[in-house]
Amino acid sequence: MHRGKGMKFVTDSRVGISNRKQNIAKDYSEYPGRTEAFWPNFLLKEWMVGSVFLIGFIALTIVEAPPLQNIADPTNTSYIPLPDWYFLFLYQLLKYQFAAGDWILLGTVIIPGLAFTALLVAPWLDQGLERRPAKRPVAISFMLLGILSVFYLTWESVQTTHWDQVHAQGELQIPGEGPEIDTAAPGYEIYSAQSCVNCHGQNLEGGAAAPALVGTQYTAEEIAEIAVNGVGTMPAGQWDGSDEDLQAMSEFIASYGEGGENNK
Known part of the structure; x- marks a missing residue:
């Protein structure tokens, strides 16, 4: 006869359910400094720490109001939004x-x-x-x-945000106070076709997202490099034209820069 074969297990139906052991939580006093009950000990500590940070954050938002920009203007094509x-x-x-x-x-x-x-x-x-x-x-x-x-x-x-460039090159030009822009010049036609007017303005006066080009301290070579590689908030890869057009536009803008022949 094999071991265990033919064995029968029986129970006593007279043992009540009330005598069974209940699921009693472990006595964590046996492990001082090593562990603790999740509820309520650990969870209460986490809640208290979180409350301190939450109250501090709310206090900061009340003391220092968040900076707000101007009302959104869908007709302003010179505005370039920046991420948070x-x-x-x-x-x-x-x-x-x-x-x-x-x-x-x-x-x-x-x-x-x-x-x-x-x-x-x-x-x-x-x-x-x-x-x-x-x-x-x-x-x-x-x-x-x-x-x-x-x-x-x-x-x-x-x-390298916009306002650093503005302070470095001078404040925005007020339309009507700067030199008269030759809109018939080939360089201006390239300037307009490359959508530079959207940020720098039709009269090179600058805008909310780009500095003024009138009175700029950059040379024609530096302007050409910036048009290709970008600078500050102006990303690279904006130029989409030939090298001849790039030179013509750069020389046109430089002519209205500081010491330029058209900046009178």
């Missing part, structure tokens, strides 16, 4: 030549995609149990590189 501050580092990335123009896919999809994918898979890439930074040089190095990159790109984007 937490996306400025991505906006700044698109100003560089290697991430704009023909390489726009690299700046908008590939580089951000690799960065955010690395954040998602980080727990699986570094599975070490050591918590001291000195013992995890690879993980700490990548973390510091990411933080410094975001901070630098955000700072650089703020430093």
